[in-house]
Amino acid sequence: MEAKYEMHLDYLKKQDEVVYDAIEAEKKRQMEGIELIASENLVSQSVLEAMGSVLTNKYSEGYPGKRYYGGNEQIDVVENLAIDRAKKLFGAEHVNVQALSGSPANMAVYYALMDLGDTFMGLKLTEGGHLTHGHPVNFSGKHYNCVQYGVDKKTEMLDYDAIEKQAKEVKPKLILSGYTAYPRAIDFKRFREICDNVGAFCVADIAHIAGLCAVGVHENPVPYFDAVTTTTHKTLRGPRGAMIMCKEEFAEKIDKAVFPGLQGGPHDHITAARAVAFGEALQPDFKDYAVQIVKNAKAMAEELMANGIRLVTGGTDNHLLLVDIFQSKALTGKEAEHALELAGIYCNKNTIPFDTRSPWNPSGIRIGTPVLTTRGMKESEMKEVSSFIIKALDNSKEEAKLAEIKKNVKEFCKQFPFYK
Numbered sequence: 547m548e549a550k551y552e553m554h555l556d557y558l559k560k561q562d563e564v565v566y567d568a569i570e571a572e573k574k575r576q577m578e579g580i581e582l583i584a585s586e587n588l589v590s591q592s593v594l595e596a597m598g599s600v601l602t603n604k605y606s607e608g609y610p611g612k613r614y615y616g617g618n619e620q621i622d623v624v625e626n627l628a629i630d631r632a633k634k635l636f637g638a639e640h641v642n643v644q645a646l647s648g649s650p651a652n653m654a655v656y657y658a659l660m661d662l663g664d665t666f667m668g669l670k671l672t673e674g675g676h677l678t679h680g681h682p683v684n685f686s687g688k689h690y691n692c693v694q695y696g697v698d699k700k701t702e703m704l705d706y707d708a709i710e711k712q713a714k715e716v717k718p719k720l721i722l723s724g725y726t727a728y729p730r731a732i733d734f735k736r737f738r739e740i741c742d743n744v745g746a747f748c749v750a751d752i753a754h755i756a757g758l759c760a761v762g763v764h765e766n767p768v769p770y771f772d773a774v775t776t777t778t779h780k781t782l783r784g785p786r787g788a789m790i791m792c793k794e795e796f797a798e799k800i801d802k803a804v805f806p807g808l809q810g811g812p813h814d815h816i817t818a819a820r821a822v823a824f825g826e827a828l829q830p831d832f833k834d835y836a837v838q839i840v841k842n843a844k845a846m847a848e849e850l851m852a853n854g855i856r857l858v859t860g861g862t863d864n865h866l867l868l869v870d871i872f873q874s875k876a877l878t879g880k881e882a883e884h885a886l887e888l889a890g891i892y893c894n895k896n897t898i899p900f901d902t903r904s905p906w907n908p909s910g911i912r913i914g915t916p917v918l919t920t921r922g923m924k925e926s927e928m929k930e931v932s933s934f935i936i937k938a939l940d941n942s943k944e945e946a947k948l949a950e951i952k953k954n955v956k957e958f959c960k961q962f963p964f965y966k
């Protein structure tokens with residue numbers, strides 16, 4: 547099968563062989579391995595080209611039509627296009643596409659809607675939340691009083707009544723939903739209700755599920771939440787970066803929080819690549835893609851569970867699975883991640899709810915299907931991928947066996963070329 551895209555690095559090859567070689571080797575790794583990192587994806591040639599364009603040369607502090615530098619006519623074109631396409635994709639009233647990444651996007655929303663020291667609620671990192679959802683080592687836990695909520699001990703899922711009860715006691719100014727390691731559907735409507743009942747701003751970080759939300763494969767909170775952040779490089783399949791969507795009434799505060807509050811010049815080459823990616827996501831085949839991501843995750847979940855693997859919550863509704871690898875295979879997350887890497891299979895170690903181990907060497911691994919789905923794999927391939935995973939985990943101390951699996955993984959991946 548022919549690769550879908552080419553990467554032209556001919557000039558770099560002549561000018562700087564060391565960097566060229568590293569990029570080529572990384573491309574080879576991506577093409578020859580099974581990429582299961584739930585937050586990663588593969589972008590199209592058009593997205594790559596926009597990112598590698600002369601737009602990186604420009605300074606454009608400010609917003610379309612109101613810049614602090616001259617010469618921004620074309621930058622306004624791409625920024626307006628990115629905004630309009632994002633509005634259409636998510637049904638947003640207002641969009642800011644300048645946030646450099648997920649953390650600054652969350653920071654800007656907190657900065658816009660709260661005063662320093664205010665109380666907010668976010669999900670614990672160990673139970674699926676993100677560092678910026680109020681962890682004590684992060685700005686979000688240092689600059690604000692974050693009272694974290696957790697998942698139910700038995701179901702390992704969100705207990706909305708318990709969250710509401712806690713919110714009534716805590717009286718937070720803002721409640722954050724949307725997570726990085728939660729394999730189940732989120733009831734955003736219930737979060738809106740809870741926020742309304744306690745008078746809190748209702749905010750979501752949909753970085754992981756944005757591609758699913760955009761096409762209705764997961765409930766989309768954007769039209770009725772106060773503010774929603776997302777990165778653009780996960781299931782949305784765009785360039786690295788982020789954006790903030792909000793109600794018109796918060797537009798000015800959010801824009802001011804991003805610039806001049808937190809950032810200087812936006813990354814215009816990334817803005818252009820975002821516009822391209824949003825254009826791709828507006829095409830009808832993107833919905834097929836999102837549907838297939840979830841089908842693949844469910845197929846992998848069934849296969850792994852049939853082979854004695856314990857999945858947190860007993861399955862998945864989205865693009866990711868959280869594996870209790872310590873209980874399933876007597877391996878720590880770190881050991882499992884390492885063994886899989888030696889077999890050409892890439893995932894990340896992850897805590898699981900009520901983990902007694904540390905985030906550096908936790909009890910779980912997190913795996914996801916966005917990349918494999920982009921490469922064109924379907925349910926039948928998920929069976930094969932699961933069997934590679936099981937084999938690698940069962941031979942985690944046998945380097946020769948893992949090397950042999952890596953060879954087979956490489957052969958398998960050849961059937962799904964992407965970049966030449």
Ligand code: DSN
Nearest residue numbers: 584585648676726727
């Ligand atoms: N690091 C990202 C993830 O892997 O989920 C979140 O920022």
